Amino acid sequence: MAEYFIRGLTEGFITAAEVIRWTDEVIVASPKTEDWMLDISTAGEDDRMGVLHHLHAVTGDIDQDALARLLAGK
Numbered sequence: 001m002a003e004y005f006i007r008g009l010t011e012g013f014i015t016a017a018e019v020i021r022w023t024d025e026v027i028v029a030s031p032k033t034e035d036w037m038l039d040i041s042t043a044g045e046d047d048r049m050g051v052l053h054h055l056h057a058v059t060g061d062i063d064q065d066a067l068a069r070l071l072a073g074k
Contacts, residue, residue: 002058004070009052013074017045019055 001022008014023040027033036057043050 002055002060003062003067006052006055007067007071008074009048009055011074015045016043016048016051019051020045 005014005019005022009016009019020040020043023037027037027041030037036054039054039057040051043054
């Protein structure tokens with residue numbers, strides 16, 4: 001999802017506010033809160049570049065098939 005939001009912020013079809021809402025949901029569902037979650041969750045809704053910067057701190061593997069499906073809908 002982080003890669004989808006990176007693309008969305010970069011290409012302009014996602015707002016920082018949408019990423020912040022997603023991050024808040026991740027925090028609630030996650031057994032452990034990570035720094036990037038808190039950084040995004042507390043960012044301002046108009047801080048697109050800051051949110052984008054913090055998304056790059058998300059670790060994990062990119063599911064290319066899932067990413068392609070999400071991007072196809074945009």
